[in-house]
Amino acid sequence: MSDTITLPAHLETLRGRVAELVAGRSADDPTAGDPLRGLYVTAETAHRLATAPPPAPGTDVFPAEPVDAFEALALRFGLDALDRQVLLAALAPDVDRRFEPLYGYLNDDVGRRRATVALALDLAGTGPHDPLARARFHPLAPLRAGGLLTLDDEDRPLPGRAVRVPERVVAHLLGDDALDPELVDQGVELLTDDASGDPASARDAPAPAGRIAALAAAGQPLLVHLRERREGTAAAPVTDALRAAGLPVLRHRPAASTADAATVTRALVREARLRRAVLVVGPLPSEPGPLVRSLATGDVPVVFFGSEPYDSGWAPDAGLLSLDAPYDRVDPAHTWHTELSRHTTEFAPDFDLGEAVAPYRLGEEQIRRAARSAAGHAAFDGTPPTAAHLQHSARLQSAPLLDRHARRIRPAVGFGDLVLPDEPLGLLHELTLRARHRDKVLGEWRLRTGGGRGRGVIALFAGDSGTGKTLSAEVVAGELGLDLYVVDLSAVVDKYIGETEKNLERIFVEADRTDAVLLFDEADAVFGKRSEVKSSHDRYANLESAYLLQRLEAFDGIAVLTTNLRANIDDAFTRRLDLVVDFPFPDVEQRVALWRTCLAGTPCSPDLEDELSSCAQEFELAGGAIRSAAVTAAYLAAGHGGPVSGADVRAGARREYRKMGRLEPGGSLPWQ
Structure with missing residues (x-):
């Protein structure tokens, strides 16, 4: 039996209960036939309400064994019989419009077409006078703590407050499993189970990812913190192992969230319970205590990760287990090739993939992003991926914060x-x-x-x-x-x-x-x-x-x-x-080679080669000084509009000797 067939059956049972309550109230209500009923209260009605006896205890109208999505949800969120009846009463107008006028009648206010706390408890056979019943609406009780129920009308007393079921819960019970709108654009990504994956690969995943996946698949309590020495070494292996084990994953990046943190975490826990998903959260912020405590519910498996060292004060009573994420990379060249193959089937023949990516210490998640970027750059250039594409994309994955403390140079020499x-x-x-x-x-x-x-x-x-x-x-x-x-x-x-x-x-x-x-x-x-x-x-x-x-x-x-x-x-x-x-300080032959290298891109006069040899013998300059002298010679040549001549080179060499305060060959001291 499908979920969408069994929920209406529950609502029909509830409608019968509503009919009984309507009949009971209208039997001794002299204003039952008044078309203006609900817009005013007569003295007779006030006297009747003041002298009415308390309702008799009700009975549980739900079967003991779970048979559908509603009951499965109740078990997942730890709801008792009264919670389930309250939830169903609150849910009814969102699924069946026939409940709206009925609730308006029972609320004695045609404008209030949702169940109130008092009405929901009346339908359950109890009332707001029962302290245990009122306790089901406490913020820490399962209905509200699990995000299944909200209360409107804050200015009203508790019995008169309207109860509302979030649309995400309604959609889930009706068979719609789209991601909660409250989590869209809040750094949350849904990763469904890998139908093509092999469950054995989850067991064979490197520790501790394989063990985490095994415990989560067995339904064991799971609250783990993985400390990374290098970004990207924790999330991807754990996520892959969980998906291979047939488990959906909700990947949350706290830094990307712009909404109220409590709202996001409440919706995140609810989504994980609805899907029986595992939360993979990180990198953790600098003060992760509030986030860890809000997600450490006990029944939702959570894997935190980040570079922050574990602090027992984050969640002292939650039993958080802290482990070190493995640092060793497992065949990065194979991972690069696998990820590149997802985006392209053609590779440039003139580079060694393993050698090109060996200097980069990227995690699997970073490799995925870099491979996608490299394939995109190659497609833009109209060529197969090359070493330059891979290296450019890999550099973009490195932390950019080093720019604050050092000056970056993009190498342009070999x-x-x-x-x-x-x-x-x-x-x-x-x-x-x-x-x-x-x-x-x-x-x-x-x-x-x-x-x-x-x-x-x-x-x-x-x-x-x-x-x-x-x-x-x-x-x-x-x-x-x-x-x-x-x-x-x-x-x-x-x-x-x-x-x-x-x-x-x-x-x-x-x-x-x-x-x-x-x-x-x-x-x-x-x-x-x-x-x-x-x-x-x-x-x-x-x-x-x-x-x-x-x-x-x-x-x-x-x-x-x-x-x-x-x-x-x-x-x-x-x-x-x-x-x-x-x-070492360059000898004559090396100085000649340095002069040639520095002037390789400039127009030179035919007789320059002999002058370079002569300058290399006469002027003992290091490579940096020779480059400065070559630049001076080039400016002089640009000034007179001709190629670099021997006189220009010699003038540049003399300029460097003067800067160093040295005696020019065959000349005077620089200060003379």
Whole structure:
């Protein structure tokens, strides 16, 4: 028997009860035939109402065993016999209009066509004089706490207040399972059970997602908090496991809600009960206590997640179980390929998918969004998805808050722009290799030591100013398809004790969440050597260094430290570095190559090559100074309207020598 057939049967039973009540009242009502009845009260009617005896206790008109959607709803919300009769009385006018004039008659007011508290209790065989009956309308009683019933007319006494059933409950009983309108545009998404999924895959899901799905499918009480070390590592595995187990999921993002929080959570719990769904809620706000307590009902399975550490004060009596979400990624390349295949069947043949996405530490939910975005960008360009499409979309999933603490650089250079000896060049290639394969080596192969150490890759670039340290960091970021964030030390170092550490912690926290390369330029300003404590200043300076030593141990991102004087870096920091790359001062051949690279895009005179060799021998300039000299030469050429000549290059080189206060070859001192 379908739900839409059995509900009218309940209403017919109620209509019989209404008919009995109408007959009973009209039998001794002298105004029963008065066409103006309900618009005034006569003295005779007032006397009759004042002297009438209390009604006799009623009997339960509902069967003991659940047979339809109404009874299933009553069991789901913990309603007793009286609750069910009250709910049915309140529901009747929303389903059958014949109840409206009847209720108007019984309310003795033709304008009040909904059941009042008094009328609903009269139909149930009791009355508002019964304290237990009145208690069924308490805000914490099942009817109102479950969102099944609301009371209108706040200015009236309780017996005269109209009772109303929300439209979502009416729609559910009539077979309409559209999402509650109160939850639309409030950060709530309905994910139905995966009909194509294999229930065995839910059991085989990685812990704790598989265990959560098994408990929820068995109807066990479930209230879990999953703490994420990385965004997107908790929600997607749990959601997939629940759907594979045949359970609908209500995914709620609290930050996206714009309505009153109490209204949203009340509607959310009601929707979960109506659907027998599991709530997956997160990321949790900074003060999650009220949200957790409002959703911890005991009968609705809820999975909370977020980066906030568990606090026993959130819901001290609810039995909230806190677990760590797994950090290890399960074959991200396979996940990328699966998600991309949902949107496109054609792939560019010239890139390795696994290598392109290896630097990104995205959760499954982020990969889904990035794959959809990459497919959209590729369709817009009219090409199959390429590495550039994937990397652009993946970068968009990283936390943007790092922009507040560092300057972002979108890499526009590659290894072809570097002029370095083989050894430092090889170490830079090794750095990119470490960044791509750290999850496999440190996670899957378990080569990470204990002590809470992270999976970060940290390198020190040491060398004279202008030897290519910052450029190399940009090249590494570009090779990995990541953004480069340069930390502004002037905004980090603070004269007040402890503030520098707080500023650095904000940067490290955001860097852990962001797929990017973090550059500490002139790092010896904060990573310098500890000294013997001779004053309070020394003591606090050493505390700052101790904090950095501990923080680098737990760092999960990619960081590059640069210094002009390697000896200034504390040995304890050096031990924690994965690579130390020394950038030597360029020799003559390298200086010639640097001149050629810098002037590669400019129009040059035919005799320039000999002049470049001559300048490289005469002027001992580092790569940064050569680039500045090349820019000066280009401006001079643009000024006289011709190609870059040897004279322009030599003028640029002399300008750099003067800036450095050095004696020009065959010339005078810069101040003479």
